[in-house]
Amino acid sequence: MNVPLLVLPVATLVLLSFVFSGSETALFSLSKSELYSFSISKRKSENILARLMKRPQAILVTILTGNLLVNNLLTMLVTDSLVSRFHDYGHLVSIGIVTPLLIVVCEMLPKLLSVRQPHLVSRSVAGFIRWVHILLIPLTFVLH
Numbered sequence: 001m002n003v004p005l006l007v008l009p010v011a012t013l014v015l016l017s018f019v020f021s022g023s024e025t026a027l028f029s030l031s032k033s034e035l036y037s038f039s040i041s042k043r044k045s046e047n048i049l050a051r052l053m054k055r056p057q058a059i060l061v062t063i064l065t066g067n068l069l070v071n072n073l074l075t076m077l078v079t080d081s082l083v084s085r086f087h088d089y090g091h092l093v094s095i096g097i098v099t100p101l102l103i104v105v106c107e108m109l110p111k112l113l114s115v116r117q118p119h120l121v122s123r124s125v126a127g128f129i130r131w132v133h134i135l136l137i138p139l140t141f142v143l144h
Contacts, residue, residue, distance in 0.1 A: 026118040045123040078098050
């Protein structure tokens with residue numbers, strides 16, 4: 001695959017992985033009293049969060065499933081591109097690029113940021129997580 005054509009899908013997948021990882025930390029940093037206050041809030045995003053977190057296990061399954069799908073797709077795209085370019089060594093090059101990218105940029109960084117501002121992050125991702133939850137219901141129903 002042509003490198004310029006790969007940049008947008010890879011950047012999108014990295015962003016999605018970042019959001020899933022940060023969402024997990026932010027949502028599960030909220031206390032029960034905060035979720036109760038969200039349930040009576042006038043903010044739509046806070047009401048969404050309160051409803052979502054009534055079933056925290058289902059939301060966790062949604063977030064982890066979404067993150068797993070995104071990370072696997074990212075790995076497949078990058079590996080396919082690098083194998084076509086570096087042939088026998090493409091898998092090794094992919095491991096050297098994708099592993100640190102996933103660990104640092106897609107896992108550690110969003111968690112560090114989310115734990116500092118869980119309310120802001122939670123409100124920001126509420127609609128997205130709800131949409132993903134609805135989209136993945138057939139798959140997560142089997143897993144949950």
